[in-house]
Amino acid sequence: MLPASVPLSVTDETVELGVQLLERLEHEELSLAEAVDRLETVTTVPTTTRTILDEAEKRGVIRREDGLIRPTAGRFLRFESEVVTKEGEFTCKRCGASLSTGYFMRLEAGDHGPFGSSCIRKVTGRE
Template identity: 70%
Template sequence: MSDPVEMGCELLENCEDDSLELSEAVDRLETITTDPHLTREILDTAEKRGIIAREDGLIRPKRSTFVSFESEVVTKEGDFTCRRCGAGLSTGHFIRFESGEHGPFGSSCIRKVTGRE
């Protein structure tokens, strides 16, 4: 199994938003873990590594890359449940990070998790 802290840091590093409310960042991290201690560890690690800056309830990604939908998002056919909204899926979208594959997501949730919507 992938390291949730590494995956969470990669998710934040590849976020396309200029800034996020803390609740929005937590919403995205909950696709990796619902453990509040692990969520805090992800945020703390990301801040220490210079991936994000935190101030006044905002998370500001200091991004270096974005998720490429052409090469880093793969689709798979099957019987899936979206990690973000819980909807049943016949096509799952997965993000390929260095730390592992993250998903499945539906077609709109993959865009929300990466900050495209």
């Protein structure tokens, strides 16, 4: 993580958010396609996705081998305190559905969401 005094560009913030998302997944392993599916909630830019994967591997957050991604951190999100709900009019970042209740992941890089109830479980690895 960068010191608070260092300004981040949008891409740097996106990379940091993506790395933190990978760090908090509850999967023993994912295919590269499944990992990209999760990262598409952060960015749809292929070069940024590659940068996130490279940075996560460099930091030891994931291991990549034979097309598989293995998270190493084991720091799962606690749904009561690190996944919060907000009422309003939202669009799910993963599936595009309209939502009246949005689920947001509280990461150090900022809140990530909104997601619907099934998509938050899919993104975090609880389903």
